Amino acid sequence: MQLRTQAIVLSVRAHGEHGAVVRCLTPADGAQPGYVRGGHSRALRPILQPANSVVGEWRARTDDALAALTVELVHSRAPLHAEPLAAAALTWATALTAAALPDGQPYPRLYAALDGVIAAIEAAPGARGWAAALVRYELLMLAELGFGLDLDRCVVSGSADDLAFVSPKSGGGVSRVAAAGYEARLLRYPAFLRGKASGGGAADWDDILDGLAMTGHFMARDLLHGRAAEVLAARERLVEKLKRAIS
Template sequence: MHLNAQAIVLAIRPHGESGAIVRALTAEAGMLAGYVRGGRSRQLRPVLQPGNVILGDWRARTEEQLPALTVELIHSRAPMFREPLPAAAFEWATALTAAVLPEGQAYPQVHSALGGMLDAVEAAPAARGWAVALVRYELLVLAALGFGLDLDRCAATGTNDDLAFVSPKSGTAVSRSGAVGYEAKLLPLPRFVLAGGAAAWDDILDGLRLTAHFLERDLLHGRTAEVLAARTRLIDRLKRAVA
């Protein structure tokens, strides 16, 4: 096995005295793990930061062997980790991706969307510039892994008029008229999810609550608490930022 490709660093786990097992997302081959000798050294720690773009070289003698990985920094997003809110966004987006994507399967749309979302955080650290992109990224991850929401028409009336809610059970949209009497049992569907464009903070937080329900139910059920803790930190910081 030999692959040389650009990749987004997703997760770093210590291994041995100074090495690290690194998971990174490539456009060509999906998420790949590799052992980086000296990965926790002073020289490589700034390179192996979640969100950084690297040129990775994976080599293994057999498909079953954990590849040896050498890395070269292409683009560093490390300065963003000095800011609590961008740091939390990077931490969550990369942790989610590392936790749910199967290794060795290409998801070029996910790779492109993750890069775009991280670019948005970097370009405009204030959350208004990237929070909508984060909701869209979470929706894309759900869809890519077979748990996409059905937002084309109302589950109750069959029409696509005035869609305002989502069923927490089926993930299907519900119109305002079809939801009468059941509003409290449904999840709000922010307009920007359907129509695009900017959004008010209340709508953004509704969007994050919507994606949280399906991420936790369908993709993160039984996963490590650390992954969900990263999202909790992000939401707490977002709420403080808009308070």
């Protein structure tokens, strides 16, 4: 096995006295783990930071063996780790990706989306410019791994009009009329994700928090249930930082 490609560093785990097992997301070959000799050295620690863009070269004698990995830095996001909100967002986005994706399965849309989220965080560390993109990334993650939400029509009436809520059980949209009297039991469907508004543009903070509550419910239930409590804790820290920042 030999692979050389650009990649995004997702996670770094100490292995032995000096080495590290590093997982990266590649454009065409999905998540790829590798052993980096001296991964905890002073020279390599700044390179092996989650969200950094690198060129990685993986070499293994067999497909089943953990590949030896060497990395060259393309673009560092180290300055962002000094910004509390930006650091929390990068930690969550990369930890989610590392925990959720199987090794070696291509997810080119997720690679492009994660690269875009990281770029948005870098352009606007204060969160206004990237929080909505993060919600969209979480929705895409659910869809790519087989847990996509059905948000085009109301699960009660079949109508595509005035969708304002999401069923926490089915993951389907619910119209305002069908939700009457049951609003407290449903998740809010934020306006920036609906119809033409879903293509981009600014979202208000209430909508962003509603979007995070919606995607967080389904990720905890379907995607990360029982195997990634520490990953969800990173998300909880991010949401709390966002709430404090806008209060």
